Amino acid sequence: MDIPPLLLQTAGSLAAILALAGLAWWLKLGGAPVLVGDNDIRRVASEVEDGFEPLDWAVSQDHTAALARDAEGRIMLIRLHGNRFAGRILGAKAGARAAGDTLTVGCGETWFGKTRLIIANPNPWAEAINRISEPCHA
Amino acid sequence: MPDFNPTQYAVPLFVIAVLVEMIWAKLRAPEAYEPKDTLISLSFGLGSTIAGALLGGFALAIFIEAYQYRLFDFGPQWWAVWWAWPVCFVLDDLAYYWVHRAGHRIRWMWAAHVNHHSSQHYNLSTALRQSWTGALTFGFLFAVPLVLLGFHPAMIAICSGFNLIYQFWIHTEAIKRMPRWFEAVMNTPSHHRVHHATNPRYLDRNYAGVFIIWDRMFGTFEPEVDDEAIRYGIVKQLGSFNLLWAVFHEWIGMLSDIWRAPLRHKLSYLLREPGWSHDGSRETSDMIRNRWRARVAAQGAPVASSVATRNPIAAGSEPA
């Protein structure tokens, strides 16, 4: 029986890919960084948007996500993605819902998804996010 | 015509090298790898090989057609003209510099090339993170001048195969600097880290494939500074491990921008640089860099190793 070489290569490569990703998982590569000190928030916020200087912020209880506000009143959502942080400055498409001490925030992008933060007194944040009328500066 | 694809034979070496780097990461920098990111990057590699096999014929057909109109003829035994090989390799690398630069400065081409940059990691698996949609751009046209000069399409394909293999090993944080003479002439891990960085000072710099001299020559070179942590990826990080979204997000973004834009701006969303917008609502890499420069200058801190900041005339003349 003749197997087309492209199919054979594809099968071989696929096996190698799964083996390597499995090895990365087995070696416990990655780790889980957390947002703890003020410096972490400042550093990550300026990585998301150069020059963004948080004035006040709320960090989720598990230290994997945060909301930060700058002097201009812009609100930034930061969350863990793999073992790096990713974030967005929230625009008009963003939405938030508070229930108890849980705040669920979406930036309006399907694939960025929704982020759940456990913070004390989430209502003011939810109201502020739902009030944003600026067009989303994508 | 020799049917030889060097990258195909290099794949086992790639696998072994990634394995070795993972062991290095385990010992020295476990955060350098992330299993989901690795899986996505390697899937990009496999998918691009398949896409190349399915769609690469189109470019080849154009090359063979263009070859009929060649200026110089190396004869029926063109492969035996030994000096043609290094000349072809260097010229192909020059063409690579320009196709890569276009890949960052023309959104149509960025839509495909962004795939290589959308990981927030920088390791050997990132090297294999190659686009699936390169055939939907016109990047291959940059090699047509070589064909017209008389270099056989197969010779060009082999040279660019070795070019790609060279670029594999530079995707690592395990090597800090190569010897000074090597850093001066060749593309290195240090130079290419800059290329993958989103720090404003590094945006759209170091387009080189094999020889860094092209960046020095055409004004796009930026050295890596040691006192600033590099962050990798794209200005607006994906924040998603969905493979298909990672493959097509910029195509979708570009097409929806073209769809929504007023008629006279539609073409600009196809051909201008990523981040350009007709209403100024977004930022290009030049705008981000200028804003960063202004901010650092206002804080009174010297911008280390940025000649342009000390020389306001140079700061105004961004390369296109």
Ligand SMILES: [Zn+2]
């Ligand atoms: Zn690039």
Ligand SMILES: [Zn+2]
């Ligand atoms: Zn690269």
